[in-house]
Amino acid sequence: MxxxxxxxxxxxxxxxxxxxxxxxxxxxxxxxxxxxxxxxxxxxxxxxxxxxxxxxxxxxxxxxxxxxxxxxxxxxxxxxxxxxxxxxxxxxxxxxxxxxxxxxxxxxxxxxxxxxxxxxxxxxxxxxxxxxxxxxxxxxxxxxxxxxxxxxxxxxxxxxxxxxxxxxxxxxxxxxxxxxxxxxxxxxxxxxxxxxxxxxxxxxxxxxxxxxxxxxxxxxxxxxxxxxxxxxVDGMLTADPRLIAEPRLVPHLSFAEAAELAYFGAKVLHPSTIHPAVERNIPVRILNSRKPDGLGTLITSEPAPGGDAVTAMAAKRDVTVIDITSSRMLMAYGFLRQVFEVFERFQTAVDVVTTSEVSVSVTVDDRRHLEAIVDALSEFGEVAIEPEMALLCAVGDRLRADPAIAARVVRVLEEVPLRMISQAASRRNITVIMRQADLPHAMHRLHEEFFGRPVAAPVEAR
Structure with a gap:
């Protein structure tokens, strides 16, 4: 059933x-x-x-x-x-x-x-x-x-x-x-x-x-x-079709890859959808109701054997970067906990985090409580924000085993001023933050590098 x-x-x-x-x-x-x-x-x-x-x-x-x-x-x-x-x-x-x-x-x-x-x-x-x-x-x-x-x-x-x-x-x-x-x-x-x-x-x-x-x-x-x-749409695609004219269909990916893509902006699937399926190990199939005989995308517990270096890419626009700089971070315990308690208090999710000896940078795409968050963070140090930024994420299970793939992502984008670079703890994605105006060019460069010339999504019998 x-x-x-x-x-x-x-x-x-x-x-x-x-x-x-x-x-x-x-x-x-x-x-x-x-x-x-x-x-x-x-x-x-x-x-x-x-x-x-x-x-x-x-x-x-x-x-x-x-x-x-x-x-x-x-x-x-x-x-x-x-x-x-x-x-x-x-x-x-x-x-x-x-x-x-x-x-x-x-x-x-x-x-x-x-x-x-x-x-x-x-x-x-x-x-x-x-x-x-x-x-x-x-x-x-x-x-x-x-x-x-x-x-x-x-x-x-x-x-x-x-x-x-x-x-x-x-x-x-x-x-x-x-x-x-x-x-x-x-x-x-x-x-x-x-x-x-x-x-x-x-x-x-x-x-x-x-x-x-x-x-x-x-x-x-x-x-x-x-x-x-x-x-x-035909299923999960290698990129946002609003940015790439003819992205490829992804025929098979893992729950973990799908969750990363959904969280980081792939619109085909709501981020919460994956969790109930994961708990019961129930396959999820994304299909086009206008092409009911199409292959679609199958999402299962394991990634496709012998998959591409990068499975797909996702992007978010209207991202805001928040920088907190404070000498109190030096040799301090609990500083990051205090910072993230502010975001928890205002029920605002953080997408990307990078830290140095005296600063922490985070990105958010929910601006509803931004002014109050900045006021609260100002208790810990100097706060600066950069609006109109974008997040671009390359996702693939092979990133976990081959660090050269992450290096390729950064190398391909060497002409794009990158504000932040982050690789998730799962090592299943690498995420870069840039000016929103640079997103289309960056997406095209990455898509060409990992998927070649875009082709139309195939329609096959399931």
Missing amino acids: IVQKFGGTSVADPDAVLRLVAIARAGRAPDGRGPIIVVSALSGVTDALLTVAAEAGAARTADALALIDRLRERHLAMTRALVGQDQRTALDAEIADQFDQLAAVARALGVLREVSDRTLDVVAAMGELFSSRIVAAALVQAGLPGEWVDARRVMVTTGDHTRAVPLMRETAAALRAVVLPRVDAGRIPVLGGFVGATLDGRTTTLGRGGSDYSGAIVGAAVGASEIQIWTD
């Missing part, structure tokens, strides 16, 4: 949903079990819902209500295209009722003129709740035993609104109690990703990109044989 997670572009319109139905049909096990389907909101809907909340909270209620009407019509148009009249009457009534509730929330926000994180979760969660209902109905219309499952019944989380953390034990128990009996009965459960609820029933969300994480959690809880992430 497999878990299939479909991103927003894979449910964006009726044609996309019909492709999903065909993929789900092909994903049925010989014994008639599965698949379990996890879906994102229709493409662009989550952003639109957040705009509804922002407009209403700013007392622009008319604009918020107009956007709600456009979203209502988009979803009802989906049901008209995908679902017969016998199902559609009840489904349309449910969707209309939910949009009426959303409009009531918008009017209330227009009076209050503020939007709490709790309310933001209620609004943002609606996209996945709508899309999962529509997909379940489309499966039934196609003669498949689809059944909608409210994700809020099975994804149990903390109360950290807009960034809730799944409670794994409670979530696994709920999934086994609610989803597995439906699978055993030959049903195809369909639930929204990204969405959960606290133990006392308050709606929560897992943060942007959390639908992939939901899919992996479901797969781990039910003991899936494979977790499939269906998206709009």
Whole structure:
């Protein structure tokens, strides 16, 4: 039995949903079990819902209500295209009722003129709740035993609104109690990703990109044989296609390599997705819903035998370098601990760290608390920041055994002014920091060095 997670572009319109139905049909096990389907909101809907909340909270209620009407019509148009009249009457009534509730929330926000994180979760969660209902109905219309499952019944989380953390034990128990009996009965459960609820029933969300994480959690809880992430690209690529016109497809990589790439900016996979799969050693396959016969990328516990010197590259823009210089570092114990306690206090992740005798440099890509962080760090020494920097990371399991590969990375970039160079403790990646303006040139130089002339990603039968 497999878990299939479909991103927003894979449910964006009726044609996309019909492709999903065909993929789900092909994903049925010989014994008639599965698949379990996890879906994102229709493409662009989550952003639109957040705009509804922002407009209403700013007392622009008319604009918020107009956007709600456009979203209502988009979803009802989906049901008209995908679902017969016998199902559609009840489904349309449910969707209309939910949009009426959303409009009531918008009017209330227009009076209050503020939007709490709790309310933001209620609004943002609606996209996945709508899309999962529509997909379940489309499966039934196609003669498949689809059944909608409210994700809020099975994804149990903390109360950290807009960034809730799944409670794994409670979530696994709920999934086994609610989803597995439906699978055993030959049903195809369909639930929204990204969405959960606290133990006392308050709606929560897992943060942007959390639908992939939901899919992996479901797969781990039910003991899936494979977790499939269906998206709009052929799989993991050797580089960001916005920087390299035709990057190569990576057919196979390890969990560790995928986690490094996701953390350092590869957009195909949410960084949290890998962890549940690693714990249960469940393969993850990334596939293109527009090319369902494509090879895709397989992610397993072991790297591909005889792989390239560098498996792939990832990049982050809008990085800020923070330098802390202090003579107190000399012969001092606990200095770095005090520095990192500041970042912990403001819940800001650090990507790269380098140190010298009297200074420490770190990079962050979350600027929400930057001013407060700088103020707190100033207690320890002189603090300087450099905005508009970029991070470029080369990842590959062979870096661990061959130090010459890291040397090649630095040598190829000798014409690029590098602000920081760091190799992770795992020795599976080497990361360089540079001015953001230098990133495209640096990426091209590295890609040419390790992958040669870019070629189009192949499409092969799996």
